[in-house]
Amino acid sequence: xxxxPGFFSSIISPNRYRNVDSVLVVMHTNVEFLxxxxxxxxxxxxxxxxxxxxxxxxxxxxxxxKQYPVFDVDRSEILAxxxxxxxxxxxxxxxxxxAIIDMGGYFSHVALDLTKIFxxxxxxxxxxxxxxxxxxxxxxxQRRSNENLVPVISVARSPLKEPExxxxxxxxxxxxxxxxxxxGLILLGKRVGVIGFGKIxxxxxxxxxxxxxxxxxxxxxxxxLASALSLGFHTSPRSEFLRSADVLFCATGNKSLSVxxxxxxKSGLHIFCATSSDDELSTCLRYKIDAASASLRTYxxxxxxxxxxxxxxxxxxxxxxxxxxxxxxxxxLVQGEIIYSIGSLCDAPRxxxxxLPEPDKRFIAENWISHHQYA
Numbered sequence: 001x002x003x004x005p006g007f008f009s010s011i012i013s014p015n016r017y018r019n020v021d022s023v024l025v026v027m028h029t030n031v032e033f034l035x036x037x038x039x040x041x042x043x044x045x046x047x048x049x050x051x052x053x054x055x056x057x058x059x060x061x062x063x064x065x066k067q068y069p070v071f072d073v074d075r076s077e078i079l080a081x082x083x084x085x086x087x088x089x090x091x092x093x094x095x096x097x098x099a100i101i102d103m104g105g106y107f108s109h110v111a112l113d114l115t116k117i118f119x120x121x122x123x124x125x126x127x128x129x130x131x132x133x134x135x136x137x138x139x140x141x142q143r144r145s146n147e148n149l150v151p152v153i154s155v156a157r158s159p160l161k162e163p164e165x166x167x168x169x170x171x172x173x174x175x176x177x178x179x180x181x182x183x184g185l186i187l188l189g190k191r192v193g194v195i196g197f198g199k200i201x202x203x204x205x206x207x208x209x210x211x212x213x214x215x216x217x218x219x220x221x222x223x224x225l226a227s228a229l230s231l232g233f234h235t236s237p238r239s240e241f242l243r244s245a246d247v248l249f250c251a252t253g254n255k256s257l258s259v260x261x262x263x264x265x266k267s268g269l270h271i272f273c274a275t276s277s278d279d280e281l282s283t284c285l286r287y288k289i290d291a292a293s294a295s296l297r298t299y300x301x302x303x304x305x306x307x308x309x310x311x312x313x314x315x316x317x318x319x320x321x322x323x324x325x326x327x328x329x330x331x332x333l334v335q336g337e338i339i340y341s342i343g344s345l346c347d348a349p350r351x352x353x354x355x356l357p358e359p360d361k362r363f364i365a366e367n368w369i370s371h372h373q374y375a
Contacts, residue, residue, distance in 0.1 A: 007332050007371035008039035008339065011364055016343030017043040020123050021096035023342065024071075024089065026050040026103040030059040030321060036335045037068060043339065044099070047092040052103060054276040054317035075106055075278055082110045086117060093121065099342050100125045104253075104276060105135030112143060115150045124151035124345030126338050127353075130198060131253030131279050132156065136353055143351070151348035153341040153355065160333040160361055162199060167327040168274070169203020171320040172249065176272045177211065178323060179300060179313055180247075185270075188212040193245035196252035197224040197233075200274050204249050205233055216241055219252075239264055248272070250280045258282035267308030277316030289316050329372055336364045 004012050022045040027033060029051040040046060048071035051059060056072075064070055071092065078085045098118075100107050102125055107114065114122055127133055133156040140149060155161055177187050192213040194205045201219070205228070208215045217228040218241045225235055235241065242248075242264040250256040251274035259282060273280045277289070289312055292303045301312050313319050341356055348354045 004039045004042050005035040007329075007368050008035065008336060010367040010371055011336050011340055012039065012043060013343075014043065016340075019097060019346045020044045020099050020342055022047040022093055022098045023101060024048050024050070024092065024098060025101045026052065026106045027101070028052045028055040028059075028103070028321070029061065029064055030055045030324070035332075036339075039335075040101075040339060041068075043342065045096070047094070047096070047098060048089075050106065052276070053278075055321045075104075075109075075276075078106065078109055082113065086110055086113060089114070090117075093118075095121070097121050097123055099123045099345055101128070101338055101342070102126065102132055103128045104279065105129075105132035108132065108135040108139050111136070111139060111149055111152075112147050115148050119148075122150050123342075124153065124348060126341045126345070127152060127154045127156060128334065128338060129253070129275075130156045131275060133353065134254070140351060140353065149351050151345050151350055152353045153344060153348055154353050155334055155337045155341060155356070158334070158337055158355065158361060160337045160364060163330040164327050164334050165199035166203045167330055168320060169200045169251075170207045171323070171327065172200070172204055172251075172272065172274050172318070173207040173211070175319045175321075175323045176247070176249070176270075176313070179272075179319070180270060183300070186211075187247065190214070190246040191216065191244055192247045192249065193218065193241055194249045194251060195219070195256040196250065196274075197221075197228045198251065201249070201251035202228075204251055204274065208249075209233075213247075216244065245269060250274065253279045255282055256280055257285060259284045259288070262305050262310075265305070265308065265310050267310070269310040271310060271312045271316075272319045273314070273316050274320075275318055281312075281316045286316060329368075333365065333368055336368065337361065340364060 024047050046068050048069050050071050053074040133154045136152050190213050192208050193216045194201050195218050197217050197219040205215050215233055217233045217235050218238055219225045247270045249272050253275045277286050288303055289301055292301050303310050314322055
């Protein structure tokens, strides 16, 4: 009988996964992944692990490769050569029935083609993040009537993910201040802007407030902006918001900044992102970062503009990975939901995004609390 590590043993029933032979996984491979992959390997063969580009430079990929097949491809390569990517998937899955665990919509660019090519083999997709959820939602809305998409289950908006999102926001602020301290700066007394008031943006804003910063919030969603105002945060029109910031945190996952914003930046502005640079920053802005950081070995990239300069840290990627991105055992809540969701894909509908039922989430949470002896 398969022995699953830690808390996972309390929620995994092998019968749930009898229709899934293998799984492809997109994930951050620098922290807190070993028990997750061990549990996942107990329910299906791991056909390939795709390390997220934003965190893989902090990971020990050589150690990972000794245990699992690593498929080292980033989103730009998928977009540039989708046929080559699909051919690689074909070799990895070996005619098996397979599921995909996605993080950030890596597979959204080829999901319709995958459904067509592997219709009898692909069981479905489990998406972990909000920006990935939005990519699949857009794909569903834009697909033609004769195109089909396999079942997609999203955990991005699950209450089980809220502890992780809250801790990620705190970790981002911790890393941002640690980096600024290397330059003789602190957040206290700074005017700080947070773009995006979703779960992570909200956590960033409150964590900044506790450090004595003046926090301004901007979000294109008026409902979220109204929520920020009701909680005591400040806001202003976008141009004024950007002009006033000494420090910016970008937490939208939807191209919050571009080169068109350069004229609005203060000289010496520090910019920190909460997700991958290719989600948060425009292509032109990322080109400038790549050019400026090509020969750097530090986390702080100084970009010279017309008559000023700004700092963009960790090349515009999630800054919390600089210090390990640790969220302790709380990560198991969403990891458990992801594994549990794989077993639900066979019964999930096509051409829509679905979610685990509330009783399943309660079951996962209850077992997690019991395992860690919080009750």
